[in-house]
Amino acid sequence: LFFATRFATRCNTPAVQKMWIPELTVALKDRLGKPGNPLALAMRVVCCHALGICNKCTEEIDNLFEMQAEDGSWKEGWFYLYPRSGTMVENCGLTTAMAWRALAEHLANGTSLRVL
16 A cells, blocks of 8 residues: 555646545555554555545554554564565564654644653
8 A cells, every 4th residue: 555655646647646546545544453563554654644644543653652662663564575485574774764754744744642
């Protein structure tokens, strides 16, 4: 959903936006509240803000805070699975950067954060 949302919202073709954005909004709303690793949750929040449904992602924000490590980073954000070996590729830096972006967009939109 993340890359499709990014494509649709940055595309300069109104016909593509008209076709893709409503479908992506429905698909994203369907994923909200479902379990995921920190990278998946952060990407959902970023997508919510891109599609204008930022008031729907408070559970993802709360879950992101619960998953934050003591050092301030987020771990376990795998983004690729090698099919044959089952090896999962993850990057703590990517996951932490995406989580911070999600939180920054959430705050920039005037949405408050609940302190846990």
